[in-house]
Amino acid sequence: MKHSTVFITGLFLALGSLFVGLQIGKAQLKQTTPAGTIQAIAPEVDDKPDSSLQTQSIALLQQQIITLQKQLADKDELIASMQSSMGLLEQQVEIAVEENQQFSERDVSAQSPFKDEPYTLSIDNIKQWTPEPFANVIASQSGDIVKAYEKHHLSERNEDWATTEEEQILAAINQHPLSGDIQIDSISCKQNTCEIRAFELAPQAWMEVSNGFRNLNENRSTSSWSYLAGSEQGTLIYMLTEYKAKDAQDSSEDGE
Template identity: 30%
Template sequence: MLKVFITAISCLALGLVVGYNFAPEMATNTVEIPKAVESSSAAVSVIENNSQIAATAETGDAVAVDSAAETEQLKSRVALLEQELALKQQYTTMGFTATNQGQGVASRYPDKLSVISLEQAKQYVPEAYAELLSVSKGSIVDGFNKLHTESIDYDWAQLMEQRITDYVTFHTNASTVQLQSVLCKSSLCEIRGVELEDWAWNQIWSDMQREEWWQFRVSHAANREDSGIGKIFYTLASTNIPPEFQ
């Protein structure tokens, strides 16, 4: 009996020792679990922050793209407005303006304005254009008279007539006008036609002046509505500047 009691006491003591030895390890393990949880939470937090940063960056990129697109649209609108203004000023070049009714107005030298009668103009151009010229005054009439009295430089005239005709024919807006005649002599070219859309001819004429072969320094223009044809235009281009504009 005493032997059994001693054995029991020994086992109890051994259990206490073993329990003491394992207790720190268990305590350590208990402490490490929260650290793992905290690390996981931190990782999740970092991922969420990165996601937010990425989302913000994408939003910023989208805003930048929208702003760039709006800027380009505004630039395009400004360019179109400037182009329209330049086109409208074309008909007032060199002090001459012809309204749709064909009433010519000159802003310079009002006492020295040249005129031409309907019958005189009809000797060189169809009646609709003769009527337009007969109600015009000033430099466009001077140019008309000079064109039909100056000698012909056949090489230059043929080259210019071909270049002008080809340019109008192959222009992107060629369908908006009907070119009826191109006549060149030695320093002047006359272009006649019909506009099928407002400012159509002015657009083509403005573009043509940017060509490398362009030699003209002065142009005069007139247009009016003709009941039998439509909106006709008459343009004169000269390589020389008239004395009154020098």
């Protein structure tokens, strides 16, 4: 009986020692691996986008921008061309109206140099006096304007009168605010006629500028013919003005 008691007591002591050892080991394990330090190992994900894909996208956007810019430039050019054509048409209409008014105010008789007659000149004859592209303008015309043109170039030059007229016309053009939009090719006066060749660099500029030197003719009887046409250098301008001879004008005034 005594031996059984001792054996049981020893067994309890061994179990107690084992329990205490387990608790101590558990505490040490917790100290070695603290809570919160165990992290799940997740696969690394490269969140950087593919550089080649970025380059392709940028190149595509740049190409689209260039295409849009070209389309806008083409539209702007088309609009400018249409505005220039409209301006040219308006000027031709205004010139036609003005010339009709001049004819209605005066008796258009057989003496008028602007009757509609089928008179023409060959391009070779015209080129001896006038360079291209203006020569082509005259060659495409017929009737009175061609006769007036030929008369102008066959006439002798009245140096004093012609020089004065040329200087007045040129001064009137240069003094106008829009003179920079007119490129003068030639101003030539003879006995009683003046020819102007020029290029219009902006729509309707010639109509505005020419009104300035037309005021020089307010007290003189004149007949004028104008032609405007598109060209690579701008709108081509050809104008021929015939003034009534001074002695004939003075005689008519004396008769009144």
